[in-house]
Amino acid sequence: xxxxxxxxxxxxxxxxxxxxxxxxxxxxxxxxxxxxxxxxxxxxxxxxxxxxxxxxxxxxxxxxxxxxxxxxxxxxxxxxxxxxxxxxxxxxxxxxxxxxxxxxxxxxxxxxxxxxxxxxxxxxxxxxxxxxxxxxxxxxxxxxxxxxxxxxxxxxxxxxxxxxxxxxxxx
Numbered sequence: 608x609x610x611x612x613x614x615x616x617x618x619x620x621x622x623x624x625x626x627x628x629x630x631x632x633x634x635x636x637x638x639x640x641x642x643x644x645x646x647x648x649x650x651x652x653x654x655x656x657x658x659x660x661x662x663x664x665x666x667x668x669x670x671x672x673x674x675x676x677x678x679x680x681x682x683x684x685x686x687x688x689x690x691x692x693x694x695x696x697x698x699x700x701x702x703x704x705x706x707x708x709x710x711x712x713x714x715x716x717x718x719x720x721x722x723x724x725x726x727x728x729x730x731x732x733x734x735x736x737x738x739x740x741x742x743x744x745x746x747x748x749x750x751x752x753x754x755x756x757x758x759x760x761x762x763x764x765x766x767x768x769x770x771x772x773x774x775x776x777x778x
Contacts, residue, residue: 615685615719616718616719616720617716617717617718617719617720618684618685618686618687618712618713618715618716618717618719619713619714619716621683621684621685621719622681622684622685622713623681623682623683624682624683625656625682625683625730627656627658631656632653632654632655632656633653633654633726634651634652634653634654634756635651635652635654635724635726636649636650636651637649637650637651638720638721644757644758644759644760645760646757648757649757650755650756650757650758651755651756651757652753652754652755652756653752653753653754653755653756654683654726654728654751654752654753655751655752655753656682656728656730656751657730657748657749657750657751657752674704674705674706675696675700675701675703675706675707676695676696676700677696677706677708677709677710678695678696678708678709678710678727678729679731680710681729682728682729682730683726683727683728683729684709684713684726684727684729685719685724685725685726685727686709686712686713686717686719686724686725686727687717687718687719687722687723687724687725688722688723688724688725689712692712692725694708695708695709695727695729696708696709697711709727728751730749730750730751731749732747732749
């Protein structure tokens with residue numbers, strides 16, 4: 608297998624769907640000067656969708672709820688930070704008959720290169736009810752991991768001073 612890297616510089620390039628079958632993940636890299644590690648790679652945060660967290664609406668594209676929650680159609684959205692852009696569905700999704708939020712904001716295809724970013728990770732699951740769910744539904748687990756990537760020169764857990772081992776009394 609091979610790793611493929613793609614660098615996104617605009618909002619529309621960064622609108623993505625998850626792909627659990629290929630272990631798709633995303634790196635949010637620092638573009639600050641001096642943000643290179645020992646092997647010359649940029650420091651980054653790695654966003655890894657968890658098992659079962661790749662959401663895809665099961666409704667038809669014209670479904671009413673997708674007009675107000677169109678952000679559900681993708682797992683990753685990246686926008687430049689704007690104080691007024693706080694909610695993925697816009698400020699008043701229940702009262703607004705038009706599309707708003709992430710799909711409207713990213714349609715402008717603003718540059719995200721070197722900008723202060725907001726990374727919107729949309730995840731969830733579709734629960735098909737079973738007889739075993741009544742009267743109390745069991746817990747369904749869904750999640751993601753956000754891991755540092757390239758911040759350390761080696762595994763930080765192996766950085767134990769040698770004299771600490773030597774100072775232990777013999778048994």
